[in-house]
Amino acid sequence: xxxxxxxxxxxxxxxxxxxxxxxxxxxxxxxxxxxxxxxxxxxxxxxxxxxxxxxxxxxxxxxxxxxxxxxxxxxxxxxxxxxxxxxxxxxxxxxxxxxxxxxxxxxxxxxxxxxxxxxxxxxxxxxxxxxxxxxxxxxxxxxxxxxxxxxxxxxxxxxxxxxxxxxxxxxxxxxxxxxxxxxxxxxxxxxxxxxxxxxxxxxxxxxxxxxxxxxxxxxxxxxxxxxxxxxxxxxxxxxxxxxxxxxxxxxxxx
Amino acid sequence: xxxxxxxxxxxxxxxxxxxxxxxxxxxxxxxxxxxxxxxxxxxxxxxxxxxxxxxxxxxxxxxxxxxxxxxxxxxxxxxxxxxxxxxxxxxxxxxxxxxxxxxxxxxxxxxxxxxxxxxxxxxxxxxxxxxxxxxxxxxxxxxxxxxxxxxxxxxxxxxxxxxxxxxxxxxxxxxxxxxxxxxxxxxxxxxxxxxxxxxxxxxxxxxxxxxxxxxxxxxxxxxxxxxxxxxxxxxxxxxxxxxxxxxxxxxxxxxxxxxxxxxxxxxxxxxxxxxxxxxxxxxxxxxxxxxxxxxxxxxxxxxxxxxxxxxxxxxxxxxxxxxxxxxxxxxxxxxxxxxxxxxxxxxxxxxxxxxx
Numbered sequence: 001x002x003x004x005x006x007x008x009x010x011x012x013x014x015x016x017x018x019x020x021x022x023x024x025x026x027x028x029x030x031x032x033x034x035x036x037x038x039x040x041x042x043x044x045x046x047x048x049x050x051x052x053x054x055x056x057x058x059x060x061x062x063x064x065x066x067x068x069x070x071x072x073x074x075x076x077x078x079x080x081x082x083x084x085x086x087x088x089x090x091x092x093x094x095x096x097x098x099x100x101x102x103x104x105x106x107x108x109x110x111x112x113x114x115x116x117x118x119x120x121x122x123x124x125x126x127x128x129x130x131x132x133x134x135x136x137x138x139x140x141x142x143x144x145x146x147x148x149x150x151x152x153x154x155x156x157x158x159x160x161x162x163x164x165x166x167x168x169x170x171x172x173x174x175x176x177x178x179x180x181x182x183x184x185x186x187x188x189x190x191x192x193x194x195x196x197x198x199x200x201x202x203x204x205x206x207x208x209x210x211x212x213x214x215x216x217x218x219x220x221x222x223x224x225x226x227x228x229x230x231x232x233x234x235x236x237x238x239x240x241x242x243x244x245x246x247x248x249x250x251x252x253x254x
Numbered sequence: 255x256x257x258x259x260x261x262x263x264x265x266x267x268x269x270x271x272x273x274x275x276x277x278x279x280x281x282x283x284x285x286x287x288x289x290x291x292x293x294x295x296x297x298x299x300x301x302x303x304x305x306x307x308x309x310x311x312x313x314x315x316x317x318x319x320x321x322x323x324x325x326x327x328x329x330x331x332x333x334x335x336x337x338x339x340x341x342x343x344x345x346x347x348x349x350x351x352x353x354x355x356x357x358x359x360x361x362x363x364x365x366x367x368x369x370x371x372x373x374x375x376x377x378x379x380x381x382x383x384x385x386x387x388x389x390x391x392x393x394x395x396x397x398x399x400x401x402x403x404x405x406x407x408x409x410x411x412x413x414x415x416x417x418x419x420x421x422x423x424x425x426x427x428x429x430x431x432x433x434x435x436x437x438x439x440x441x442x443x444x445x446x447x448x449x450x451x452x453x454x455x456x457x458x459x460x461x462x463x464x465x466x467x468x469x470x471x472x473x474x475x476x477x478x479x480x481x482x483x484x485x486x487x488x489x490x491x492x493x494x495x496x497x498x499x500x501x502x503x504x505x506x507x508x509x510x511x512x513x514x515x516x517x518x519x520x521x522x523x524x525x526x527x528x529x530x531x532x533x534x535x536x537x538x539x540x541x542x543x544x545x546x547x548x549x550x551x552x553x554x555x556x557x558x559x560x561x562x563x564x565x566x567x568x569x570x571x572x573x574x575x576x577x578x579x580x581x582x583x584x585x586x587x588x589x590x591x592x593x594x595x596x597x598x599x600x601x602x603x604x605x606x607x608x609x610x
Contacts, residue, residue, distance in 0.1 A: 176390075
């Protein structure tokens, strides 16, 4: 075939007749490629799990005792139809913020809290409304609550932030979510450990330092990674608290 | 070709090109954003912001994959050359899609805290010393900044300002952007996927880009332009009967430059093979209306002096030719761009060919 017989495309001239069919085919192919790619990639995303803000429940107002683990939790004493007395709630503020500063003055005291429930399985969190509406001192007797020691455990799972895990973000865990989780934890959202196996009936537990202080800085590097660690486990109402031993943290390959 | 800079010199083919690509991208986003949630039917759906970010991120990856496949495809089969013609527009479109992806990510994952969201992007994850959990966002930032740089400098003004070789080198950063994008996806979303369909599509796309480039390079090695052997400053190009009227033979000169020897109606002329516009292969072009026409973007040159016809001002170097028996030889030393060289008549050229 002579070179002269081959079609030669020049952008500012009409498309050579010999190329029209080919280019029409390529055009349809490109459009179909994008259509199929969008459909397949879009419709094969993982289920982010059953968690989320329960705006459908409306704003919930309950009374209880503030405990600092050091992350604030509420041991509910006077609940409502949804949140029964005896329930333990983790507390957070709107956005990527905890309520440490607001809760600390009320440690061991009775408070009324109001906000939106975040729910995932057995663990609940309340995102408090701003100011006095969200958290204020309450009148009444302040009951004593037990902390039940459950001994030393070795667990496998991942560290993430309690708010995203509870559905503030879907998905709200894993390595792709690591930076977001770290930002939440830096801003005092309670950290949680997601165990690969249920422990004492729960897959999730609040995680702290071994001395009951804040999550150790070294743990931030392992957020979202599959790890094993040991620590002292305790039960506070219906929530578990794991005091992790940083020395025992190990990354699990694969 | 242009004598003054305009934002876009539209023509029918550019409208068609952009239209087809835009339809493809819009369809991708439409099915991802509005059809796939119905198919997924999650009881607690993926956050709309995350879903949007994924849609635009995945679209940017597919777009960049398609863009990088066009070059080798055009080298393997010249019928794909029209896809090269307006590729820059598709690149700019990709940049806008990538910016949208980044916008959703930053406004979701890095917002809502007491820190500036752009600062949070940099400090939230600093695990740079480990592979798992590596701050994959930095790869995305690099890719996005590179795409932005390339989009901003994509206009011919910048090519003229920077000179084509520098511009070409700068725009070859698109490969770094793609490699960085592959790392961004590999260290990010793929780490968490339980459904591996996306992984297969992603690896398939990246392998397609790598495979097509490797195959095109292999074809170039096998069938590409051959180097000539220098003797006293001249190299043999081919036999006099080897060049079809209106076309050229290309030879690689000792210094690595390429020369294109054209047969225009039985007379031989030699010019640089590199178009002054984007270094396109002039020797793979064709003489149309007495002018060598570049196969990439249609820039044209008078083959005897390497000058674009007035009022255009582009110029390429010319080369001296001579015949040695039935061999065509070219002097390895180029003449300054725009230098007229008397064409060398082919000995067996028929008079009517010469007349034509």
